[in-house]
Amino acid sequence: MTIMEKLQNINHFDQSESQRRCLQYRRKILDISQQVSALHAAGAFSAMEMVDCIYHCLMRRNPDGTSPDTFLMSKGHSCLVQYAILEEMGVLSHRDLDLYCKAGGRLGCHPDYGNPGIEASTGSLGHGMGLAVGMSYTDKIHGKDTILYMVTSDGELQEGSTWETMMMGANLEVENLIVLLDHNGSQSFGHTRETHPKFYPIREKVEAFGWECAEVNGHDVTAVYNAVLNRKGGRPFMLIGNTVKGRGVSFMENKPIWHYRSPNQQEYIQAITELKEINS
Amino acid sequence: MRNKFADVIYEIGSKDERICALVADISPAGSIVKFREEFPDRFINVGVAEQAMIGIAAGMALRGMRPFCYTIATFSLYRPFEMVRVDLCYQNLPVTIVGMGAGVIYSTLGGTHHTMEDVAVASAIPNMTVLAPCDPEEMRLATRWCATESNGPVYMRLGKAGEPDLTANALDPFQIGKVRYLKKGSDIAILSYGITLSMALDIAKKLEEEGKSVSVISCHTIKPLDNKGIRQVLENHKRVAVVEEHVPHGGLGSRVKEIAWDMDAQCKLDCFSLKDEFIHFYGSHSELLEVHGLSINKILSQLSK
Numbered sequence: 001m002t003i004m005e006k007l008q009n010i011n012h013f014d015q016s017e018s019q020r021r022c023l024q025y026r027r028k029i030l031d032i033s034q035q036v037s038a039l040h041a042a043g044a045f046s047a048m049e050m051v052d053c054i055y056h057c058l059m060r061r062n063p064d065g066t067s068p069d070t071f072l073m074s075k076g077h078s079c080l081v082q083y084a085i086l087e088e089m090g091v092l093s094h095r096d097l098d099l100y101c102k103a104g105g106r107l108g109c110h111p112d113y114g115n116p117g118i119e120a121s122t123g124s125l126g127h128g129m130g131l132a133v134g135m136s137y138t139d140k141i142h143g144k145d146t147i148l149y150m151v152t153s154d155g156e157l158q159e160g161s162t163w164e165t166m167m168m169g170a171n172l173e174v175e176n177l178i179v180l181l182d183h184n185g186s187q188s189f190g191h192t193r194e195t196h197p198k199f200y201p202i203r204e205k206v207e208a209f210g211w212e213c214a215e216v217n218g219h220d221v222t223a224v225y226n227a228v229l230n231r232k233g234g235r236p237f238m239l240i241g242n243t244v245k246g247r248g249v250s251f252m253e254n255k256p257i258w259h260y261r262s263p264n265q266q267e268y269i270q271a272i273t274e275l276k277e278i279n280s
Numbered sequence: 281m282r283n284k285f286a287d288v289i290y291e292i293g294s295k296d297e298r299i300c301a302l303v304a305d306i307s308p309a310g311s312i313v314k315f316r317e318e319f320p321d322r323f324i325n326v327g328v329a330e331q332a333m334i335g336i337a338a339g340m341a342l343r344g345m346r347p348f349c350y351t352i353a354t355f356s357l358y359r360p361f362e363m364v365r366v367d368l369c370y371q372n373l374p375v376t377i378v379g380m381g382a383g384v385i386y387s388t389l390g391g392t393h394h395t396m397e398d399v400a401v402a403s404a405i406p407n408m409t410v411l412a413p414c415d416p417e418e419m420r421l422a423t424r425w426c427a428t429e430s431n432g433p434v435y436m437r438l439g440k441a442g443e444p445d446l447t448a449n450a451l452d453p454f455q456i457g458k459v460r461y462l463k464k465g466s467d468i469a470i471l472s473y474g475i476t477l478s479m480a481l482d483i484a485k486k487l488e489e490e491g492k493s494v495s496v497i498s499c500h501t502i503k504p505l506d507n508k509g510i511r512q513v514l515e516n517h518k519r520v521a522v523v524e525e526h527v528p529h530g531g532l533g534s535r536v537k538e539i540a541w542d543m544d545a546q547c548k549l550d551c552f553s554l555k556d557e558f559i560h561f562y563g564s565h566s567e568l569l570e571v572h573g574l575s576i577n578k579i580l581s582q583l584s585k
Binding site for chain 1: 321322329332334335337362367
């Protein structure tokens with residue numbers, strides 16, 4: 001079965017369902033923000049629709065809810081999206097999320113291998129790609145019908161290790177590796193176009209490294225879904241999802257300070273009030 | 281050692297499909313060629329990309345494989361250090377890093393190719409096991425353990441080629457986590473590992489000619505160190521010497537001193553190591569060791585005081 005045929009077998013796709021879920025996850029993350037001082041909400045909000053699409057639309061599901069496919073959150077600091085989804089799926093408990101970053105809990109600001117639903121420890125940037133290439137390559141040589149989905153960040157594309165392992169992934173022809181890039185263009189120090197203009201273009205670099213690459217609006221779940229479905233295959237695939245950091249909360253959008261900060265009570269109320277479903 | 285390692289990997293890999301070899305553009309020797317030809321899926325040359333070597337190996341281990349990462353020691357550990365720490369050790373994955381040509385064995389290649397701090401660096405990471413077999417047979421047994429029994433990451437420090445067999449008449453079997461007596465005496469004990477064990481045996485021979493009764497002990501497992509075994513060495517000898525091709529801090533000498541302090545050891549303890557210096561000197565391996573202060577004569581002279 002080809003990758004394309006595999007993807008045709010995936011779960012039903014419903015844009016309005018996805019929008020409803022993402023609204024709920026954003027609310028959940030804002031609620032958690034009132035319990036801890038730091039949580040990287042803005043990066044979680046930019047990756048939101050892509051992570052939702054992977055878990056609910058792209059990863060194939062067995063009747064018991066498990067999947068032959070794997071998800072890695074390489075930009076580990078955005079794991080709150082993953083936690084919120086895993087809680088909704090019943091993989092993590094309400095108590096797990098209540099104890100987020102607290103003594104006695106098991107969930108911190110970055111995903112830890114060994115926790116339910118977490119396939120690898122990430123958080124230090126530039127590690128996910130090597131793990132993903134090793135995992136997808138092993139599945140490939142074992143003839144397993146699996147796809148490995150990974151979400152990475154534009155910040156991670158500044159790590160040399162990411163490019164080393166992308167080059168090797170292309171050499172190893174891991175066509176079962178699909179990477180979604182949360183390109184929010186913003187990092188701790190400011191906007192990447194200003195701080196590192198030569199970081200661009202991205203797509204040409206990715207293609208030059210032997211990958212298939214496409215580019216969409218990363219908040220448009222239909223576009224994300226279709227782009228993955230329409231890939232040619234035969235090579236690893238990267239989808240550049242152009243996103244807005246802090247998407248959904250006006251005062252967080254594209255403001256580097258929200259990379260790390262939690263809203264205070266007043267900001268929280270404003271954020272919760274203005275949240276709505278996002279179309280694109 | 282290098283060829284023997286390739287033989288062992290081929291032998292184990294023929295029977296166990298979890299065994300895979302990742303190399304970073306190191307010229308394949310001996311049986312590694314055979315391994316590559318017979319099991320091409322399980323042999324990856326990542327090129328000059330050591331971070332990729334460790335990261336991809338970790339990913340393979342997450343899928344149930346037992347990878348061996350093989351390159352020159354300095355590049356196997358320092359360049360991809362954070363991948364070693366996070367991908368392998370934090371996740372506690374059964375990946376063996378084989379650091380070949382450790383110490384200053386690449387004596388003419390200069391400081392960029394010397395590996396003088398690897399035991400300290402590798403030992404500092406939780407979950408890491410640090411092995412330094414002294415001869416091809418210890419290396420074979422250590423590799424077999426890594427391939428079949430280890431449950432976590434290992435850094436295995438190797439020499440280069442042409443090491444003599446030193447353990448044919450050892451008094452103890454090779455057992456991970458246990459010191460191993462190659463000779464047993466009562467006056468002086470020499471603790472060493474890896475490349476310098478042959479020097480330890482030469483020193484013992486000279487001391488025996490002077491009428492001393494000498495123990496020579498292979499500390500092939502530096503982490504976890506055999507605390508009980510080291511205590512017994514310190515209790516049962518009047519004088520103990522540690523010889524290692526490593527900087528003075530963070531290696532076996534430091535660890536033995538810690539144990540000696542904790543147990544209030546009464547023996548005299550001398551530690552011989554490389555200097556805490558980069559050496560800008562080119563010559564043979566033994567000449568380089570001499571410049572660093574590691575020579576049979578210097579050690580004998582100190583031990584006669």
